[in-house]
Amino acid sequence: MKLNIKAMASSLGIISCIMLLLTGIANLIWPGYGSEFLKIVSSIYPGYKASGTITDLVSGALYALVDGGLLGLLFAWLYNRFTGSTVSSLDSNENGNA
DSSP: OOOOHHHHHHHHHHHHHHHHHHHHHHHHHSTTTTHHHHHHHHHHSTTOOOOSOHHHHHHHHHHHHHHHHHHHHHHHHHHHHHHHHHHHHHHHHHTTOO
């Protein structure tokens, strides 16, 4: 079974974006919530400072969307590469075509 690369990239991008947005919004409502997570994210994404502003939160969410999308694309591509070669060799052995 192969993974749909576009679907995996979109899904992981959206999940990453929502995760950062929800954590950032919760941090705006309850200062200190998720601050260590946001500091770690700010050390990865250039331009994102985890300052607690809406503008900063939007830029971090866009970074997370792109980053998650690239990760999903890479994961699905690698998965398809590894399972594609394994499945085809197993199928040929089961059918006696070895």
